Amino acid sequence: MTQAQATHLQEVEVTPWREYFSFSTDHKVIGIQYLVASFVFYLIGGVLAELVRTELATPASDFVTRETYNELFTMHATIMIFLWIIPSLTGGFGNFLVPLMIGARDMAFPKLNAIAFWIIPPTSVLLLMSFFVGPASAGWTSYPPLSLITNKAGEAIWILGVILLGTSSIMAGLNFLVTILKMRIPSMGLNDMPLFCWAMLATSALQLIATPVLTGAMVLLGFDLLVGTAFFNPAGGGDPIVYQHMFWFYSHPAVYIMILPAFGLISEILPVHARKPIFGYQAIAYSSIAISFLGLIVWAHHMFTSGTPDWLRMFFMIATMVIAVPTGIKVFSWVATVWGGKLNLCSAMLFGMAFVSMFVVGGLSGVMVASVPFDIHVHDTYFVVAHLHYVLFGGSVFGIYAGLYHWFPKMTGRMLNEFWGKVHFALTFVGFNMCFLPMHVLGLQGMNRRIAEYDPKFATLNLVCTIGSYILAVSTLPFLVNAVWSWLRGPQASGNPWKALTLEWTVPSPPPVENFEVDPVLLIGPYDYGRHCLLPQPVARSAPVTNVEAKTADLSAPRQSEENINQ
């Protein structure tokens, strides 16, 4: 098998760069298109964040005008959510990995896939162009009536942008759902799928169910803004609270759309670099589904101070707290996976373990803000800002980085530089905690969010946050240089540099256009590390079998022997 791979290595053709700027229907090209495009938006959103933090370095509003400040944080959140985290995790990793992991040659609907991606560049240009007319400045939540009376042109562009990006997200979700359910190789049952596929299954269900409601809310908001209807405008008898319900019906599940795929990535990365099977495969798989379901019935916990009726507050409080249970299962299972392993502390593993560590902080503060009486104090404060960044940066972004270090060899056929990877990790970890940890204290002490000026008693901690954010900005440089240099000049990667067991590692790096020469057949599970008791791991888990009878024969035998070992 090793020989077979060596020959593959020489045959591999590197995708011509023009391919990445074309309407390609290859899921791998589309995945990389998503990843590179969204990383550009991450940098743009990051610049906006640095401007916000620079304004907040001092208590007075002295860096940008107050109007500009509101535009900055509105666009920061919009870009980070809709153009960075969601497209990179679902579109980027989802596209590149799901077909390879389930042994498919492409996604179920390749053209739809390409359309879903190509909606994003024009939409993002449109959103960025709104800076010339004054972009949306009512926060990414865009609550009416404020959103109806400030920067109308920018708001209209923002609404159109969100509708288009939502449409792209629905297309992607539908595609993943069908691909995962229908295009697995025959020998792969649902419970043989890598956990990333489970996570994507749960994510795409959320995309399909929740996003249309956001689109509906946006259409109605657009009518209120442009035509003068009064769906949400109290001046004409409308109800702004209805908008909040519709908005959060999508936007809370959106948090899970942003974190579930990252959970999936971590479940792949930890076992490989710990050289140990994932602890509690089924618990992790089903907890993704549980989170996805529960995520749909917790939205009003963003509205505990909106005059929500008491019984509704109690229902949403309990439902929200219950999410801690499946989430806790995942965290404990990851810790148990690492425990007793033989940890290869490469950059991917460091980011992966840091993900667990940082996500726990965001998870614990999440349970706290779920408690209605406490939330009444901290809602709309920096405590919430800290909480959401621990989930979406400490969680999602650390997860994306872990994924990039882990699959970069597979995607590009080149290895990243480990030294600069570790420098990147150290700077990110320190900068992140320095930037966001003090915000918990600020919020509890009484600093509200979305303000350009604040009480001078909060000056010291805010300065610490700002310095942390600068470290965070600097931290992206080693990564950028490393990624660009390694992609062009880095050492060649073998088909399976981490000796991993999922199917994407059985094909050369980068994978050929058709992915698999022949349909692979599962011989061992995706996480069967250490099965050959202290013997070197076989580098491939699939054998080219063309014979149908051989397939069916192979199906049951290895499973049984594995059970024997467990006993």
Add this chain to the structure above:
Amino acid sequence: MNVPTSILTLIIGIVITLASGWVSQNNGLMPTAAAAEAVEIDRLFTAMIAIATGLFLLVQGALLYSLFAFRRRDGDETDATPVHGNVSLEIVWTAIPAMLVLWLGIYSFDVYQSIDSAGTMGSTHMAHQHGGMETVVAAGEGTPAPSDPVLLATQGNRADGPLAQAIATEVIDPLIVNVDGLQYAWLFTYPDTGIVSGELHLPINRSVTLNITARDVIHAFWVPEFRLKQDAVPGQVNHLNFQPTKEGTYPVICAELCGAYHGAMKTRSIVHSQTDYQAWVDSQLVAHNSSTTAVAQRSDPSPVSVLEQHATAMGLPDHWPDHGHEHSLSTLPPDWLEASSLDPSGS
């Protein structure tokens, strides 16, 4: 060196428990508690911080320990001993968090009931009828229907003298204040006396009911020292009940993004002793009788000057907001003029 695992586990458990307890008692993260409700919420916070610290130490400790203890040795190319799961362990770490959140849910519910004993923290809609700004007038005038008798009682007690008032304070006589948010100021109207103020003056140890609404966009009333927050939504009255228990001056902050000057939308809440409060009421009534309704604000120069500063920056007339809100309304689209009937002072 050969300490049995069970003893080691026990010691670690005790250390984590002690550390969590210590952190929960000595974190100093919350500001002064100036209301009875704040004390309750702080107790809940203390419990949650204890649990969170325990879980934090457990997970981070395990990760850090793994980072050093389970590092791969150089040249070791083998896999670790495979462990696919452990059903009893998985049941434990499903059941314990489940019980913890169940307990936390019940405890939170309990605290919520005690801080919202009147069960009125919800909202009352004002504008359900078509073109229905008449209903808004009614709500803006006083309070929603249920509190009308209370309002009458308040006025009656004032006539009966301080003793009756003191008795009533304990049971049926919450001080009612109508809170009105507008870009970028708070207006506090006391229906029992007709006082309109830019600051919230409250007597100590007397229940307060705030009827909160907004004139233009959504605002949120927040006093960190009371730990209480409630959105001010146009077209809807939200309620907040609490009892200040500590004299002092506390910031009133707008917590919901309301426009460019959101960060500057601040005023003060002053908790007086009973006698000081009465003195303040009397002084306001004298001012009220000798001049127009809004003069009341002149006695509070600080917030007015702050507002004036912003008003200038926004290009508003420089006497804004002293003369009611006619001028502030001129900055709003024409639809909003209709909403001016919300104005409780009837300007």
